[in-house]
Amino acid sequence: MGRKAKHTKVDWIVAAFKTLGEEGIEGVRVERLAKDLGTTKGSFYWHFADRPALHKQMLDFWEQEGTKRIIIELDDTDLSPNEQLRALAQTAVQTEIMKLDTIAIEGALRAWAGQEGWVADRIRTAENARVEYVEQLLLSIGHNPIQATLLANQLYLMLLGFYSISRHDPKKIHRDAFIAFADQIAEDRSL
Known part of the structure; x- marks a missing residue:
């Protein structure tokens, strides 16, 4: 019977996202991640069959944590739809989650998609x-x-614009403009 891996699957995925945000998908290499985590490649293979399996798990994690979990959590609240939209907008413009640069990661994900x-x-x-x-x-x-x-x-396109501009010009006004638009459409039905 083999030893239990020191690092969890999520540790590897988080390390992969950190590297993705810094270097793009080309930088997400087993050797690099093992070095960043201070472990061996063997720990990687405890959790993933190969690099493509890691890539799939990264997207699974991103979809679960960045979409499905947020929707479930908002739906499980007593917030009105107006308040849910405001809370969603606040969540969408967080620039760091799990000590990861969400702006860099969102940009890198779309570059990878290209x-x-x-x-x-x-x-x-x-x-x-x-x-x-x-x-x-x-x-x-x-x-x-x-x-x-x-x-x-419109709101989603504004969010993508926020992600794009925040990589090179991270002004608070960009975040505030996105939140203000979300607030406006949460209240004004004449738009």
């Missing part, structure tokens, strides 16, 4: 779920279906 079609498919699926959730909140707030669809897409 290189590999299966990654683009996975990201598109998660993004569609995010937009559909916002659309449902807007419908619950009282926006008509056409408005809800347009505003949900």
Whole structure:
């Protein structure tokens, strides 16, 4: 019977995301991650069959933690749809989660999607779920279906713009503008 791995699967995934944000997917190499974690490659193979398996698990983790978990947690609150939308907007502009630079990671994920079609498919699926959730909140707030669809897409595009500009020009006003728009559509049904 083998020894228990010192580092968990999540440790490896978090290390991979840190490297992804710093160097892109090309930098996410077993040797590099093992060095960063202060362990051997054997620990990696305890959790993953190979590098492509890690890549798949990274996207699974990103989708679960960055989309599904947030939606479930918001749905499990007593917040009104207006308050849920505001809370979602605040969560979306967090620049650090689990000691990871979310701005760099979101940009690197989309760069990776530009290189590999299966990654683009996975990201598109998660993004569609995010937009559909916002659309449902807007419908619950009282926006008509056409408005809800347009505003949900606008808000998501603004978020992607926030991620993009924050990499080279991280001004508080960019965050504030995104939050203000979310607040506005949470209240004003005439948009």
